[in-house]
Amino acid sequence: MSADLLLVLDKRDMLVRLEGKALRVERPDGAMQRVPLGMLGMVVVHGAPAVTCDVWRALAERFIPAVLAPVRTQGTAWLGAGLSMAIQVRCRQHELARDPAATLAVARQWIRLKLTMQRQLLAALPPPVNAAPTGEIRAALERELAALAEVESVAALMGVEGAAAAAWYGWLAAHLPAPWKFIGRNRRPPRDPVNALLSLGYTLLGAEMLSAVQEAGLDPALGFLHGIVPGRESLVLDLIEPLRPGVDALILRLLDQVLTPAHFTRHPVQGCRLDKEGRGLFYPAWANTRRYWPLPLAPAAGLGDWTAVSAEAQVDQSLRIQCRRMIRMLRSLLRAPDDAAGDEKGETDG
Numbered sequence: 001m002s003a004d005l006l007l008v009l010d011k012r013d014m015l016v017r018l019e020g021k022a023l024r025v026e027r028p029d030g031a032m033q034r035v036p037l038g039m040l041g042m043v044v045v046h047g048a049p050a051v052t053c054d055v056w057r058a059l060a061e062r063f064i065p066a067v068l069a070p071v072r073t074q075g076t077a078w079l080g081a082g083l084s085m086a087i088q089v090r091c092r093q094h095e096l097a098r099d100p101a102a103t104l105a106v107a108r109q110w111i112r113l114k115l116t117m118q119r120q121l122l123a124a125l126p127p128p129v130n131a132a133p134t135g136e137i138r139a140a141l142e143r144e145l146a147a148l149a150e151v152e153s154v155a156a157l158m159g160v161e162g163a164a165a166a167a168w169y170g171w172l173a174a175h176l177p178a179p180w181k182f183i184g185r186n187r188r189p190p191r192d193p194v195n196a197l198l199s200l201g202y203t204l205l206g207a208e209m210l211s212a213v214q215e216a217g218l219d220p221a222l223g224f225l226h227g228i229v230p231g232r233e234s235l236v237l238d239l240i241e242p243l244r245p246g247v248d249a250l251i252l253r254l255l256d257q258v259l260t261p262a263h264f265t266r267h268p269v270q271g272c273r274l275d276k277e278g279r280g281l282f283y284p285a286w287a288n289t290r291r292y293w294p295l296p297l298a299p300a301a302g303l304g305d306w307t308a309v310s311a312e313a314q315v316d317q318s319l320r321i322q323c324r325r326m327i328r329m330l331r332s333l334l335r336a337p338d339d340a341a342g343d344e345k346g347e348t349d350g
Contacts, residue, residue: 004318006287007035007043010279014049018058040064041290041320042208046279065211067204070189070270086217092334093235097222100153106238106333107154107225111161113242115145117295118168121245125175125252137171140164154225161225161241172248179261189271193264194251196272197282201247202240204286205319209236209243212323216331239326242297246322249294254285290319297325 009016013028023040025033037058043066045051059066096102119141122134144164151157169185172194176182182194190196213220213236223234225241263278274282296317 004041004287004291005035005039006041006283006290008046008279008283009043009049009051010046010276011049012047016049016055017052018054023055023058037062037064041287042067042204044204044283045069063211063215065207067207069200069203070273089217089331089334090219093219093222096334097224102333103224104151104154104157106330107157108148108151109329109333110225110238110241111157111164112145112148113297114161114244115141115148115164117242117245118164118248119145120295121249124249134171137167140167140171154227157225172252176255180255181261189269190273192272193259193261194255196264196274197251197254197259198247200274200282201251201286202244205240205243205247206233206236208290208319209240209323209326212320212327213239216324216327218327218330239323239330242326243293243295243319243322246289246293246295246319250285250289254282258282258285292317293319293322297322 007023007025009025011028015026017024017026019034021037023035023037025035027033040059040062041064043059043064045067046069056066058064096106119138122138122141141164144160144167147160148157151160165185173183176194180194181192183192185198186192186195187199190199210220210233213233218235220233220235222228223236223238226232226234226237228234258281259274259278263275263281264272265275266272
């Protein structure tokens with residue numbers, strides 16, 4: 001049974017409770033829906049529906065990610081299962097994080113793969129409708145990829161990533177039609193529709209990765225690229241870096257074809273957000289993208305060498321598997337003794 005279903009709870013008077021091995025969703029109009037837990041891939045909550053405690057327990061036990069979308073001035077929350085009992089993996093993670101050379105090697109891998117994915121996305125996009133300098137962004141990505149070999153600290157690596165990100169979003173600003181009013185990345189809160197979509201997509205991606213990190217027994221707060229900040233899942237931010245271009249690919253496909261600027265609300269404090277009609281269009285597209293990730297990963301030479309593959313390649317393209325492959329890459333770098341068996345299981349489990 002495939003865990004592909006995306007459940008969006010967005011009505012105030014909605015009641016969700018556990019009924020056997022399924023969620024019973026009761027809607028204000030009297031309609032009822034049963035969602036088997038074995039088919040559920042993610043839960044997203046907008047507003048304040050009533051959800052019983054046993055539902056959250058059942059989701060956590062099955063490592064089903066849940067996202068609580070922002071409400072007024074409150075930020076997004078990721079809900080997960082907490083740390084597993086695989087203490088050896090976390091010990092090795094903490095040991096490696098104390099080694100500057102090892103930390104740099106791991107962090108460099110994430111950025112190398114992210115820039116590779118951006119380059120592949122750029123090659124797959126149709127020709128721009130305006131004078132967007134495609135050659136310039138391609139040269140910028142190649143330049144930053146070459147610079148990775150020369151960096152000698154994580155701080156310098158973050159500088160390379162920042163320069164590449166600025167070039168990427170700058171190119172998007174030139175690539176996108178003027179009505180979208182995108183001039184670069186902003187957040188907390190996002191101030192335009194494109195940034196609202198990017199923030200939402202990255203948030204959903206992060207929730208998926210947090211579930212994979214917790215399932216693997218890793219410490220989500222200890223990253224290699226992103227530093228330690230109280231209350232931040234730095235390892236999750238590390239591991240989603242190579243997958244962010246997949247979110248960008250989805251957003252670029254939705255603009256004008258599915259969503260228009262009229263599908264967004266704007267508030268001086270809460271920023272720009274999808275309205276209810278827009279969410280009804282976005283989430284089915286996200287659910288399909290979870291099944292068929294636009295830029296899937298595959299091993300190139302060995303466990304520590306991964307690259308992008310074409311969307312037509314005969315590999316499992318679900319986002320859940322992409323997250324597990326990122327975990328597999330990290331575990332190979334950690335050299336945990338039980339990696340082989342765990343990795344094989346991660347590749348076959350849906």
